Amino acid sequence: MLLLRLWNYIRGYVIIVVEGYFLEKFINICMHRQVFLWDVRKRNDCSMALKVSIKGFKLLRPIVRKTNCRVNIIKKVGFPFILNRYRRRKTFIAGAFIFVILFYLLTSFVWVVDVTGNKNLETRFILDTLAQIGVRPGVLKYAVDADRTANELMLKIKEIGWVGVVVKGTKVKVEVVERVQPPELVHKDVPCDIVAGKDGVVKSIVAKTGQEMVHEGETVTKGQVLISGTVKSKNEQLPPRLVHADGVVKARTWYEKECPVNETIYEKERTGREKEQYSLVLFMKEIGLFHGSIPFKDYEKVEIRKRVSLEEDLTLPFELVIYKYYENIVRERKIDVEEAKKTALDEAYKEVMKEIPAEAEIVKKDSNFKQKENGETVASVTLECIENIGIANEIGGQ
Amino acid sequence: MPAKGSRVPRRKKAEKGKKVNIKEKVSEVLDLPKEIVLNIPKLTMVGNSSLIIENYKGVMEYESTRIRVNTGSGIIRIEGGRLTIKGITSENIFIDGDISSIEFIK
Numbered sequence: 001m002l003l004l005r006l007w008n009y010i011r012g013y014v015i016i017v018v019e020g021y022f023l024e025k026f027i028n029i030c031m032h033r034q035v036f037l038w039d040v041r042k043r044n045d046c047s048m049a050l051k052v053s054i055k056g057f058k059l060l061r062p063i064v065r066k067t068n069c070r071v072n073i074i075k076k077v078g079f080p081f082i083l084n085r086y087r088r089r090k091t092f093i094a095g096a097f098i099f100v101i102l103f104y105l106l107t108s109f110v111w112v113v114d115v116t117g118n119k120n121l122e123t124r125f126i127l128d129t130l131a132q133i134g135v136r137p138g139v140l141k142y143a144v145d146a147d148r149t150a151n152e153l154m155l156k157i158k159e160i161g162w163v164g165v166v167v168k169g170t171k172v173k174v175e176v177v178e179r180v181q182p183p184e185l186v187h188k189d190v191p192c193d194i195v196a197g198k199d200g201v202v203k204s205i206v207a208k209t210g211q212e213m214v215h216e217g218e219t220v221t222k223g224q225v226l227i228s229g230t231v232k233s234k235n236e237q238l239p240p241r242l243v244h245a246d247g248v249v250k251a252r253t254w255y256e257k258e259c260p261v262n263e264t265i266y267e268k269e270r271t272g273r274e275k276e277q278y279s280l281v282l283f284m285k286e287i288g289l290f291h292g293s294i295p296f297k298d299y300e301k302v303e304i305r306k307r308v309s310l311e312e313d314l315t316l317p318f319e320l321v322i323y324k325y326y327e328n329i330v331r332e333r334k335i336d337v338e339e340a341k342k343t344a345l346d347e348a349y350k351e352v353m354k355e356i357p358a359e360a361e362i363v364k365k366d367s368n369f370k371q372k373e374n375g376e377t378v379a380s381v382t383l384e385c386i387e388n389i390g391i392a393n394e395i396g397g398q
Numbered sequence: 399m400p401a402k403g404s405r406v407p408r409r410k411k412a413e414k415g416k417k418v419n420i421k422e423k424v425s426e427v428l429d430l431p432k433e434i435v436l437n438i439p440k441l442t443m444v445g446n447s448s449l450i451i452e453n454y455k456g457v458m459e460y461e462s463t464r465i466r467v468n469t470g471s472g473i474i475r476i477e478g479g480r481l482t483i484k485g486i487t488s489e490n491i492f493i494d495g496d497i498s499s500i501e502f503i504k
Contacts, residue, residue, distance in 0.1 A: 040483035042462040
């Protein structure tokens with residue numbers, strides 16, 4: 001029944017009142033001429049309300065004349081009447097069409113190129129490379145071939161191990177996985193020495209091939225040969241044999257970092273005064289809106305970008321950029337000596353940890369405070385590690 | 399006289415009944431719907447609120463308390479309150495309302 005009502009709504013119908021004395025005759029003639037009526041309701045002795053389709057209503061005129069009835073339209077219901085109302089509004093229809101066409105056009109371009117997954121490579125560099133291939137904002141999205149782009153990017157940037165390119169909405173999403181660079185190895189057949197990669201005291205030395213040149217407890221400096229690939233023959237007459245030296249040389253190494261202890265620290269603080277500037281970005285072109293000069297001497301700049309987008313992925317090339325400037329004031333603050341020392345120590349520790357390779361084993365931590373000649377107190381952290389310092393180095397080469 | 403008077407219409411009735419019987423038999427044997435073969439109405443009722451009459455001939459009277467419909471098996475008089483014709487086509491008529499009685503008038 002609901003479907004029928006919906007169908008009637010789409011086709012359109014009129015609610016009419018028929019007045020006259022031969023209403024039964026009117027109904028019978030309607031049936032005879034295949035004019036269908038529904039919701040016939042008697043109002044009083046000589047009038048009834050009923051619904052009839054638009055097509056049926058046009059056929060009613062001769063029936064009305066025949067039965068001497070009068071017909072009044074109470075209400076016009078349905079889609080055709082709504083359509084008719086808008087038929088005269090030409091600008092409205094033109095606007096609707098233009099909207100659809102414009103929307104289609106705007107969404108068929110790439111407006112955003114998103115790069116994710118890069119750690120060491122700069123996003124700017126990847127974007128530039130993509131632009132060289134032909135993937136950049138403003139390009140037709142149907143011209144972007146995801147597979148071809150991925151392949152070309154792989155060829156152009158050697159550091160990339162895998163690329164996934166997805167064109168979604170007006171966005172091109174580029175997911176990058178960087179290749180882990182294999183260490184530069186000397187080929188197994190090429191003779192080489194094992195040399196020290198850094199200064200240290202040898203803790204243990206195990207040579208698989210080649211000749212040990214240092215002993216346990218010996219202090220070595222960077223570049224010193226630890227295991228030689230030049231093996232002297234027992235027979236003095238013969239020239240020495242060249243082998244590919246291999247082995248593990250563990251050594252104690254020290255890392256030290258200093259950090260000054262400051263009892264006065266400088267803090268930046270917002271004064272509460274701020275200024276906003278607005279920019280409109282249309283099709284990648286930025287248009288400043290009433291940009292005045294910034295009245296602050298020391299300030300912090302925050303950029304807020306608002307893109308017109310329908311979903312996450314269907315962004316349109318309109319963007320509002322709000323630059324917020326917060327005035328800053330630098331304040332001096334005295335802090336407790338103990339607290340200052342702790343801060344400096346933490347800082348020094350953080351610095352030193354950056355230098356220690358991941359596989360090194362830390363065996364001893366030392367920290368102390370030193371007084372320099374100029375009266376400055378310095379926090380110093382020394383870490384003792386045990387690590388493999390041997391590096392293969394081709395004989396003759398550097 | 400009353401005996402004779404009553405005999406004559408009885409014979410007539412029997413003859414008519416015979417004709418109907420043949421048609422009825424045919425429809426039964428061939429499995430055809432009776433209402434089409436015999437041109438009689440088919441009434442479908444749901445409770446006392448809605449009535450569908452199929453194979454009707456015409457609307458004779460329509461008031462909100464009484465509807466009379468002409469059919470192959472005589473006039474059907476429907477009485478009740480707030481009677482409306484929910485829909486009407488050349489074969490079917492849907493009647494809605496509080497129906498209190500349906501009567502066949504020969």
